[in-house]
Amino acid sequence: MSEAIAFLPPRPEVLARRAEILADLKELVPQGRLVEERNALVPFETDGFIAYRRRPLAVVLPETTAQVAAVMKYCHRYGIPVVPRGAGTSLSGGAIPQEDAVVLGLSAMTRIIEVDYANRCATVQAGVTNLAISDAVGADGYFYAPDPSSQLACTIGGNIAMNSGGAHCLKYGVTTNNLLGVKIVLVDGTIVDLGGKHLDAEGYDLLGLVCGSEGQLGIVTEATVRLLAKPEGARPVLFGFDSAEEAGSCVADVIGAGIIPVAIEFMDKPAIEICEAFAKAGYPLDVEALLIVEVEGSEAEMDAMLAAIVEIAKRHGVKTVRESQSANEAALIWKGRKSAFGATGRIADYICMDGTVPLSQLAYVLRKTSEIIDRYGLRVANVFHAGDGNMHPLILYNINDPEDAAKAEAAGMEILKLCVDAGGCLTGEHGVGIEKRDLMLHQFTQVDLDQQMAVRSAFDADWILNPSKVFPLEGRA
């Protein structure tokens, strides 16, 4: 376990009152919805950023907005930090608690409240999983577009807090582009509705502000999301290349030509081998890099778009072009890609970077990334949303070897700085969390951060909501 990233020291006055706080919280949530035993708290100590863990004071699992409001009102009154949590799949440590915090888990709020086809939207509780929304409307020909690879587990509340993306966001946009409204509980327990079933609203865009605010402005308890009609057809196609840089340049040229497929995903050789061993998806093993390009529409539309992409790929020396021939084959191609992180976890511990770069810099950043990894004597598997320029180098290391862990973190930080220096940003979809918090001054000036912190303070003057995250501990107002 690494300790390079500091957490705020626990508030002694909160720790000292633990027994009293537990007794009070028990009154605010239904029986069995307060977790207080040491062993039962272990699953809540960390999230997908497993290098760090802290045992929280307690966990509450409310079932209604009113119960969330009661917990917030209580914690606000006594200055008790609160860390909201969905499924705990955050890769940036966004849901890792601190010792004096109450974890407010939304995973028991799993009701689909309304499906409204006339207004092409659905309203769900915050703990509903991403995939459950598409599952609920799929038989009627609809789907919810943002599709993080963790969609089987992650919650819509977590997606909103992180403004999550996914493979198909190239065409459909990320969470913020598919979110119409939220019910949110403010730090003092006030319940507010933002947005609704309409596309725009008067006044400041507070809905846009809440989306991506990493649990620091309030607790989302309900969300109204946009539903889309399923396309007539969809076809993933595999493009194999002899070099990662050629694959990267091909992506830039496809998008530069004004062609927007639904998805363009990238895998380098290590990632291809890892995913193929897991999913038996039929990925070519004799190439250095693979693009999964998905087109959709009528057969004629898909053929026309593919023909244009193949022409561009040929200019980059494409070695293999393989179209999926059946729904089963298409599903396997996506299973392989979407299982990439889990499949990598079978062979090593890893940290997943999330820097985003302008497409014109993709080939350069890929080359520099491998130079950084070589310099640290580490291994990397690259698998990412290439069409968005959203890179995910998975840096492999041994979590039980502190030296190896420190090297992996240092290499990761260099890669993220490289992305910023290439004109990109620290996060494309995983959020800042604790992982990238201390790099925020590489992206922003102190003046920029002061403005952002002023907004945060307007919602939560005492900074009790997810306090260790997003903003460097040094230089806080």
Ligand SMILES: Cc1cc2nc3c(=O)[nH]c(=O)nc-3n(C[C@H](O)[C@H](O)[C@H](O)COP(=O)(O)OP(=O)(O)OC[C@H]3O[C@@H](n4cnc5c(N)ncnc54)[C@H](O)[C@@H]3O)c2cc1C
């Ligand atoms: C295998 C794997 C693949 C992944 N693939 C992708 C991907 O393709 N795209 C992508 O974007 N991400 C991906 N992720 C990251 C992660 O799944 C997303 O960030 C997801 O949105 C987190 O949802 P969650 O419910 O697990 O939230 P948590 O991890 O529990 O919490 C995440 C953050 O949201 C806050 N939060 C949670 N619920 C609420 C709420 N109701 N109100 C206010 N704040 C809240 C938490 O405080 C925390 O800051 C992946 C993760 C894994 C493990």
